[in-house]
Amino acid sequence: MKHIFRVITHWSLLLHIYVSMAGFTLVLLFAITGLTLNHQDFGLGDPKTTTSTLNLPAALVEHPDRTAMGQYLQATLGISSPITDYQSDADQIQVTLAAPGHRTVVTINREEHVGEVETESRGLIGKLDDLHKGFDSGRVWYWMIDVAAVLLTISSLTGMLTLLSLRARRRTGFIVAGLGVLTIVVIYWQWIPK
Numbered sequence: 001m002k003h004i005f006r007v008i009t010h011w012s013l014l015l016h017i018y019v020s021m022a023g024f025t026l027v028l029l030f031a032i033t034g035l036t037l038n039h040q041d042f043g044l045g046d047p048k049t050t051t052s053t054l055n056l057p058a059a060l061v062e063h064p065d066r067t068a069m070g071q072y073l074q075a076t077l078g079i080s081s082p083i084t085d086y087q088s089d090a091d092q093i094q095v096t097l098a099a100p101g102h103r104t105v106v107t108i109n110r111e112e113h114v115g116e117v118e119t120e121s122r123g124l125i126g127k128l129d130d131l132h133k134g135f136d137s138g139r140v141w142y143w144m145i146d147v148a149a150v151l152l153t154i155s156s157l158t159g160m161l162t163l164l165s166l167r168a169r170r171r172t173g174f175i176v177a178g179l180g181v182l183t184i185v186v187i188y189w190q191w192i193p194k
Helices: 002-022 024-038 058-062 066-077 123-133 138-164 167-191
Strands: 048-055 083-088 092-099 102-109 114-121
Touching: 002 024, 002 138, 024 123, 024 138, 058 066, 066 083, 066 092, 066 102, 138 167
Parallel strands: none
Antiparallel strands: 048 114, 083 092, 092 102, 102 114
């Protein structure tokens, strides 16, 4: 039985070290951006908005196609952000092209073939905050958020298993962990609106 316990704690320690290091960058990113989100980017992610107008080809406006419109706007405006929203009715077409930290909304008057372009940029901090939330970041980043969650879970559980093998620190470690859980529960019940 002791042999099995030693094998489990040995592999838990190895897994803990390497999983923690594999997820280090993602966990650090989510930790820092959690702080910036909680403190309104420390004022560094305030949006900078610009507006302009754009004349569009009549054929593109009269027979709108989402893909063709997106490609035209990307090329004309010099952006690579994908279309995240497209709405078309008899009077206007509205196209939103967005990526983390950056959003462009083009509202096209169908009769005049003119588009009002509003561009919002929130800089590096805004981009990182949007990555934290998975906002306009695409499918691959969606999965990276899940990978970070799994790595952090494995790291936490293997850290607990490793603590079991450290006789001198086991008791203190579990007392500190218990106090951490108790602190979160008390804060939730006492100060979080329900």
